[in-house]
Amino acid sequence: MRISGLHRVGLQVPDFERARDFYHRNWGLGLIGTEGQQASFRAAHSHQCDLQLCAGDEARLDHIALSVATEDMMRSLLENLERQGHPVTEAPRPGRRQGEALVACFDDLDGNRVELVVPSESDGPAAEATRDGEAEGPLKLGHVVLWSPRQTEQEAFYALLGFKVSDRTHIGMSFLRCNTDHHSLAFVNSNSGRTGLQHLAFDVGSIDTVMRESARMRDEGNPCIWGVGRHGPGNNVFSYYQDPAGNVVEYYGEMDVFEDTSPVEERFWGPEHKGDVWGISGPPPAPFHD
Ligand SMILES: [Fe+2]
Numbered sequence: 001m002r003i004s005g006l007h008r009v010g011l012q013v014p015d016f017e018r019a020r021d022f023y024h025r026n027w028g029l030g031l032i033g034t035e036g037q038q039a040s041f042r043a044a045h046s047h048q049c050d051l052q053l054c055a056g057d058e059a060r061l062d063h064i065a066l067s068v069a070t071e072d073m074m075r076s077l078l079e080n081l082e083r084q085g086h087p088v089t090e091a092p093r094p095g096r097r098q099g100e101a102l103v104a105c106f107d108d109l110d111g112n113r114v115e116l117v118v119p120s121e122s123d124g125p126a127a128e129a130t131r132d133g134e135a136e137g138p139l140k141l142g143h144v145v146l147w148s149p150r151q152t153e154q155e156a157f158y159a160l161l162g163f164k165v166s167d168r169t170h171i172g173m174s175f176l177r178c179n180t181d182h183h184s185l186a187f188v189n190s191n192s193g194r195t196g197l198q199h200l201a202f203d204v205g206s207i208d209t210v211m212r213e214s215a216r217m218r219d220e221g222n223p224c225i226w227g228v229g230r231h232g233p234g235n236n237v238f239s240y241y242q243d244p245a246g247n248v249v250e251y252y253g254e255m256d257v258f259e260d261t262s263p264v265e266e267r268f269w270g271p272e273h274k275g276d277v278w279g280i281s282g283p284p285p286a287p288f289h290d
Helices: 016-026 071-083 151-159 207-219
Strands: 005-013 030-035 038-042 051-055 060-067 088-094 100-107 113-119 140-148 164-169 173-177 185-189 196-205 226-230 237-242 248-253 267-269
Touching: 005 016, 005 113, 005 140, 005 196, 016 030, 016 038, 016 051, 060 196, 071 088, 071 100, 071 113, 140 151, 151 173, 151 185, 196 207, 207 226, 207 237, 207 248
Parallel strands: 005 051, 060 113, 140 185, 164 267, 196 248
Antiparallel strands: 005 060, 030 038, 038 051, 088 100, 100 113, 140 196, 164 173, 173 185, 226 237, 237 248
8 A cells, every 4th residue: 555656846936937837838837727826737648747837935845646546545555644644734635737646745744835635637738838849848756855854754744645764864864655756755865954855857868868958058148056066865966946936846857667576675884975977077066955
């Protein structure tokens, strides 16, 4: 009994129009539609809304959504959470977004809104094409990384949903998997009490695509803030950017994939690991500091 993947991330942004244009025109996501001050996007290989933007006073994480295969499994997970003392804030109801059959909500231990979604077959309109004749854009939403002042408790909470720790680092990061991807969720320890989004990440496929997209983003006036490099945990090639609201967002490729049945030992990356196994990128810049 476990969730099957990261379904969607929702962000609040102060300048809605600018952020919407960035994710569509520059980041390359397909625009499913805009309703008032809310926009929905999807990646090229996705049948659902992967990213939702809504207007708000400040840049902040609005919610994360996790997918679960069936209604029965959703109800079992919710019952288990309640048995463990974690209240469900919204009981299962029909979903309203593309690719969402059923949705329920609860808060995690840092107060992040978490939606549990039973996906539907794609029944909405195709996403509007992004960049004519160019790369097809991000293939899928890959992972979300959250600040937390109570990382151990958060790991235990997300273990109730079936997440397992793949790797840890000496700077207080833990990488959690829920399917064959090395990580779909990660936590980074905050000594200052910070919660919410550290970064979100989209899989663009290969190292070649990461490099090409990095050059294109630079030429469009959105230079990479960290990378291109290759991470130790997950082995993925990375490149990080900032959206107009200041959210850090990653193009990555070639992440480790585990066989579903093989046991995976938790791995620790000590101080000899600087974040980029190639040694090209240097230390992470200010947006990664607590
Ligand atoms: Fe990442």
